[in-house]
Amino acid sequence: xxxLTLDALLVFMIGTPVVGWVIRKKGYPKVQGIYALAGLLxxxxxxxxxxxxxxxxxIVLIAGFPPFNPPLGACLQIDLLSVFMxxxxxxxGLLTTAYSxxxxxxxxxxxxxxxxxxxxxxxxxxxxxxxxFFTLFVFWxxxxxxxxxxxxxxxxxxxxxxxGFKYLIMSAAGSATILLAMSFLYGMTGTLNFAALASRxxxxxxxxxxxxxxxxVIVGFGVKAAIVPFHTWLPDAHSAAPSPISAILSGVLxxxxxxxxxxxLLLVFGSTQLAWQTTLAIFAVFTMFVGNLMALLQNxxxxxxxxxxxxxxGYIIFGFATVSEEGLAASLFHVLNHGIMKSLLFLCAGAFIxxxxxxxLRKLRGIAGAMPxxxxxxxxxxxxxxxxxxxxxxxxxxxxVAAGVRAEMIVFSALALANIALSVVYxxxxxxxxxxxKPTKVSRKATKAPMPMLIPILVLAFLCIFxxxxxxxxxxxxxxxxxxxxxxxxxIHAALGGL
Amino acid sequence: MExxxxxxxxxxxxxxxxxxxxxxxxxYDFPVFKYVDADQPLELIEKDTATIGQQASRFLWNYRVLDxxxxxxxxxxxxxCCMALLRVEERKR
Amino acid sequence: MISLSYYIACAVVLxxxxxxxxxxxxxxIKLVMGLEILVNAAHLNFIAFSxxxxxxxxxxFGHSIxxxxxxxxxxxxxxxxVIVTYAYKHYKTLDVRKLRRLRW
Numbered sequence: 001x002x003x004l005t006l007d008a009l010l011v012f013m014i015g016t017p018v019v020g021w022v023i024r025k026k027g028y029p030k031v032q033g034i035y036a037l038a039g040l041l042x043x044x045x046x047x048x049x050x051x052x053x054x055x056x057x058x059i060v061l062i063a064g065f066p067p068f069n070p071p072l073g074a075c076l077q078i079d080l081l082s083v084f085m086x087x088x089x090x091x092x093g094l095l096t097t098a099y100s101x102x103x104x105x106x107x108x109x110x111x112x113x114x115x116x117x118x119x120x121x122x123x124x125x126x127x128x129x130x131x132x133f134f135t136l137f138v139f140w141x142x143x144x145x146x147x148x149x150x151x152x153x154x155x156x157x158x159x160x161x162x163x164g165f166k167y168l169i170m171s172a173a174g175s176a177t178i179l180l181a182m183s184f185l186y187g188m189t190g191t192l193n194f195a196a197l198a199s200r201x202x203x204x205x206x207x208x209x210x211x212x213x214x215x216x217v218i219v220g221f222g223v224k225a226a227i228v229p230f231h232t233w234l235p236d237a238h239s240a241a242p243s244p245i246s247a248i249l250s251g252v253l254x255x256x257x258x259x260x261x262x263x264x265l266l267l268v269f270g271s272t273q274l275a276w277q278t279t280l281a282i283f284a285v286f287t288m289f290v291g292n293l294m295a296l297l298q299n300x301x302x303x304x305x306x307x308x309x310x311x312x313x314g315y316i317i318f319g320f321a322t323v324s325e326e327g328l329a330a331s332l333f334h335v336l337n338h339g340i341m342k343s344l345l346f347l348c349a350g351a352f353i354x355x356x357x358x359x360x361l362r363k364l365r366g367i368a369g370a371m372p373x374x375x376x377x378x379x380x381x382x383x384x385x386x387x388x389x390x391x392x393x394x395x396x397x398x399x400x401v402a403a404g405v406r407a408e409m410i411v412f413s414a415l416a417l418a419n420i421a422l423s424v425v426y427x428x429x430x431x432x433x434x435x436x437x438k439p440t441k442v443s444r445k446a447t448k449a450p451m452p453m454l455i456p457i458l459v460l461a462f463l464c465i466f467x468x469x470x471x472x473x474x475x476x477x478x479x480x481x482x483x484x485x486x487x488x489x490x491x492i493h494a495a496l497g498g499l
Numbered sequence: 500m501e502x503x504x505x506x507x508x509x510x511x512x513x514x515x516x517x518x519x520x521x522x523x524x525x526x527y528d529f530p531v532f533k534y535v536d537a538d539q540p541l542e543l544i545e546k547d548t549a550t551i552g553q554q555a556s557r558f559l560w561n562y563r564v565l566d567x568x569x570x571x572x573x574x575x576x577x578x579x580c581c582m583a584l585l586r587v588e589e590r591k592r
Numbered sequence: 593m594i595s596l597s598y599y600i601a602c603a604v605v606l607x608x609x610x611x612x613x614x615x616x617x618x619x620x621i622k623l624v625m626g627l628e629i630l631v632n633a634a635h636l637n638f639i640a641f642s643x644x645x646x647x648x649x650x651x652x653f654g655h656s657i658x659x660x661x662x663x664x665x666x667x668x669x670x671x672x673x674v675i676v677t678y679a680y681k682h683y684k685t686l687d688v689r690k691l692r693r694l695r696w
Contacts, residue, residue: 141664141668144668145667145668148671152675152678158682158693159693161682162691166691168672168675169672172668172672173614173627173630176634179634180603182634182657183637183638184637186638186654187637190651
């Protein structure tokens with residue numbers, strides 16, 4: 001079937017309802033969460049084996065037997081970018097599942113919750129593993145469907161339903177746009193395999209229909225990757241979802257859209273590179289500005305973090321738009337860092353909201369007195385994401401600006417630097433409100449967050465400091481992944497065998 | 500008569516866009532199968548109406564088996580999604 | 593047979609009709625129907641290309657993709673209708689313009 005990693009995730013996803021049904025008779029609800037954790041650990045173990053195979057062979061191809069192989073057959077093509085992203089997914093998935101064992105204990109339908117989290121991680125893994133456009137679409141739909149239900153999970157509240165409906169409509173329209181682009185590509189070349197598309201369209205003259213397909217791809221994936229005119233679902237969905245789900249959504253799902261977008265643009269649309277490079281850079285700058293400016297005006301903690309996600313997606317897409325090895329490596333390193341930092345911030349916000357019952361910043365003043373460890377971790381996360389020197393956000397954001405300057409996009413890099421400075425303003429506002437102001441009645445009554453919720457928070461904070469102090473192996477890993485992304489000849493050769 | 504402004508604007512834009520796109524699509528020919536590789540032609544089947552369903556299904560099962568397994572998991576996940584949203588449990592007080 | 597461009601033009605017009613439906617209809621169930629129209633535009637495109645692959649032969653690749661994609665569209669519609677049921681329970685109306693409480 002698929003690789004062992006994906007198999008493990010899918011098999012554990014199917015097993016979760018069985019486990020849930022069995023323990024409902026016995027009455028130990030935490031076993032479901034521990035079962036989901038075990039599934040993610042098994043998948044992580046198999047991923048370790050897969051990654052050593054990929055570093056040995058370059059690209060691992062999973063396809064059918066000789067008459068039924070690419071370019072007409074479905075296939076999975078796993079290279080270093082896939083392994084890099086999947087490691088991030090499994091780490092963030094493990095930590096948020098561990099956090100949600102305690103956080104969601106009072107909610108109903110927990111069996112389906114853990115099933116859907118495993119399905120979400122499996123879908124994201126399949127998206128980066130796919131070697132064929134329709135296989136990517138299958139796993140894309142798996143990822144999208146599970147995320148719609150997880151955003152609307154707390155169905156008794158009107159916010160979740162409203163946010164879930166808006167998110168569903170916009171994201172499904174994006175998927176339909178991707179399907180239309182796929183149909184045009186099939187009409188032009190007769191196949192949907194990435195390697196075959198890359199080899200057939202590499203010398204195509206940039207004509208009207210190719211530009212239209214390019215526009216449809218950018219719109220379709222841009223809805224999920226929160227590029228500016230299509231980002232309006234994000235603040236509502238990320239603030240109405242339960243906090244561990246917001247952490248996964250903000251931390252990794254949005255980045256999956258961006259990575260799928262850049263992979264397709266590099267492979268399939270290589271001949272129109274100048275067109276999409278400029279387009280992506282302009283969209284990236286608008287995204288950064290809209291994200292940061294709207295975050296300055298927010299009074300709700302989770303909405304502020306959601307707008308900050310939009311701004312960081314602007315940085316990542318700007319790094320992708322430089323199409324140089326340094327730019328791609330910087331963006332991938334920022335994907336890793338942003339996943340860790342934003343998950344940390346959302347998990348801390350979840351702890352605040354659970355202990356005080358409100359997410360309004362004006363009511364959360366001075367909460368550092370009542371919840372010291374969580375506030376300290378939140379401060380570390382804010383300092384990291386606002387790009388201060390010893391922590392990890394500084395390295396990746398400066399690398400993106402440096403790559404932009406080296407790729408001769410000086411104006412865009414200056415605007416990116418201005419945006420990073422702007423983000424310092426609102427993060428320091430939140431930290432000041434938490435630490436320096438006098439506690440309100442609500443924040444005085446808060447109790448410390450329980451230990452099972454604090455452990456993932458502390459692990460993420462430790463990772464922020466650790467990666468910031470010694471970033472070299474991670475920069476190395478992202479450089480190798482970027483190099484694998486740009487190695488189109490090797491990709492084609494691995495699938496089509498030397499044609 | 501109270502006319503909904505958004506609907507009027509959207510209707511006008513839709514008609515104009517449809518007319519313009521119809522003209523453009525019919526005029527600028529689509530490069531149909533222009534980039535097919537000569538060594539790897541398409542796998543074609545005959546237009547025999549009696550067995551065409553069987554032949555298309557055989558193609559599906561032979562070449563696209565990974566996608567079919569993926570679709571089975573997507574159907575399972577959508578059933579889990581609907582159950583997650585439709586389940587009503589007693590709240591423990 | 594008619595030239596292929598008419599089928600592609602129909603698919604593009606269907607896509608535009610789907611977008612119009614998403615942009616301007618008020619009833620939530622009509623929005624879900626609009627999503628189905630969008631997806632059907634791409635399906636028409638796939639089938640048209642697979643029929644015109646060469647004279648008197650068809651290419652089953654397009655048909656395979658459409659068969660699977662109809663399944664996905666069905667799943668999304670099912671989930672959307674469940675969410676619409678809950679939205680009706682909360683807001684007592686099916687008018688999507690009343691879902692405006694999440695602002696700023």
